[in-house]
Amino acid sequence: MRKKFGKTDLMTSPIVYGCMGGAGAFGAQEEKDSIEALRGAFDAGLNFFDTAEAYGAGYSEQLLAKALGDRRKDIVISSKVNKEHLGASDIMEACERSLKNLKTDYIDIYLLHWPNREVPLAESMEAVKKLQDQGKIRYYGVSNFGKLDLPEALELGDVVTDQLPYHLFHRAIEFDVQPVCEEKNIPIMCYSSLMQGLLAGKYRSLADFPVNRARTTLFDHKKWGECVHTKDGAEEAGQKALDEIWKITEESGYAMEELAVGWLKSRRAVGGVIVGTRNAEQSRGLKKLMDVDLDSSILDALTRATDEVKNRLGSDIDMWGKGRTR
Numbered sequence: 001m002r003k004k005f006g007k008t009d010l011m012t013s014p015i016v017y018g019c020m021g022g023a024g025a026f027g028a029q030e031e032k033d034s035i036e037a038l039r040g041a042f043d044a045g046l047n048f049f050d051t052a053e054a055y056g057a058g059y060s061e062q063l064l065a066k067a068l069g070d071r072r073k074d075i076v077i078s079s080k081v082n083k084e085h086l087g088a089s090d091i092m093e094a095c096e097r098s099l100k101n102l103k104t105d106y107i108d109i110y111l112l113h114w115p116n117r118e119v120p121l122a123e124s125m126e127a128v129k130k131l132q133d134q135g136k137i138r139y140y141g142v143s144n145f146g147k148l149d150l151p152e153a154l155e156l157g158d159v160v161t162d163q164l165p166y167h168l169f170h171r172a173i174e175f176d177v178q179p180v181c182e183e184k185n186i187p188i189m190c191y192s193s194l195m196q197g198l199l200a201g202k203y204r205s206l207a208d209f210p211v212n213r214a215r216t217t218l219f220d221h222k223k224w225g226e227c228v229h230t231k232d233g234a235e236e237a238g239q240k241a242l243d244e245i246w247k248i249t250e251e252s253g254y255a256m257e258e259l260a261v262g263w264l265k266s267r268r269a270v271g272g273v274i275v276g277t278r279n280a281e282q283s284r285g286l287k288k289l290m291d292v293d294l295d296s297s298i299l300d301a302l303t304r305a306t307d308e309v310k311n312r313l314g315s316d317i318d319m320w321g322k323g324r325t326r
């Protein structure tokens with residue numbers, strides 16, 4: 001199951017494998033499990049793998065090479081340069097490090113991980129164009145670029161994607177970024193599609209969510225110690241939405257992750273739904289996510305279930321409320 005990815009000539013699976021958790025982002029992680037999870041994703045039919053120099057300071061890229069290096073020609077790799085490395089020479093050096101970590105001589109799509117207003121965007125864009133001319137990257141794109149940053153990037157270069165937080169509990173991009181992506185044929189790579197597990201059918205209540213994950217603007221900073229934002233959240237609306245999603249899960253017979261991913265697959269301008277797994281068993285579940293195709297009554301029910309959360313949280317696309325996007 002492959003589709004042409006926007007303006008590129010890459011043929012990619014609708015589900016993109018997210019490599020961040022394998023590098024320990026969600027707690028202790030055995031390397032053996034990460035490798036099996038990566039190979040399991042490939043066996044489930046995924047050919048698109050998303051990593052970043054930031055994930056374990058290069059370790060995630062190394063893991064990907066270790067797990068799938070001999071399948072390099074069969075996979076599409078996106079990796080990202082840190083916002084601290086957006087100066088021209090820093091980008092060139094970061095890309096060399098990533099190539100070395102990935103044990104490859106090209107990255108398919110190279111993304112600016114977050115905007116950095118201290119470095120002129122034109123300088124970063126010139127650097128990625130140079131990398132493209134040198135054949136070290138095939139395409140470039142951006143991540144976490146909002147309604148002001150994305151059009152600026154599109155003016156400066158041939159950006160092929162914007163990787164953005166998008167899931168049932170964070171629909172901020174719908175206000176003003178998704179329309180730009182749709183108009184300009186920029187496929188969105190959605191991240192945190194399962195809201196780091198909240199949409200994987202493991203939690204009946206928001207109160208049960210692990211404290212190190214309950215950091216997004218959905219959660220009230222006064223109740224949760226690890227939030228970096230200072231917002232009141234939308235937990236009452238969030239719990240109502242979660243209850244409703246559980247109801248739809250039980251009535252439809254779909255697993256909750258199928259609903260979460262099926263809904264994203266149907267949304268405008270979405271070109272890839274990123275999902276992260278921690279072990280082989282979770283990766284076996286990716287096959288059904290590749291296939292899921294929800295009917296319109298379920299899609300509408302999921303949209304209605306989360307409209308209030310969407311409207312309460314508004315258009316700030318930074319899921320953690322750190323004010324990094326615009």
Ligand SMILES: NC(=O)c1ccc[n+]([C@@H]2O[C@H](COP(=O)([O-])OP(=O)(O)OC[C@H]3O[C@@H](n4cnc5c(N)ncnc54)[C@H](OP(=O)(O)O)[C@@H]3O)[C@@H](O)[C@H]2O)c1
Pocket residue numbers: 017018019020021026050051113143144163164190191192193194195196197198200257274275276277278281282283285286
């Ligand atoms: N561009 C950016 O700034 C950015 C930011 C964040 C993420 N990302 C990308 O998006 C990827 C995924 O996002 P995310 O890591 O936030 O998380 P996610 O995909 O929303 O959730 C991952 C979690 O879902 C749970 N899960 C997955 N499959 C499951 C299954 N079959 N059964 C039960 N639970 C399951 C696991 O939870 P447990 O850990 O509890 O097992 C897993 O750790 C990252 O790896 C990265 O590639 C990009």
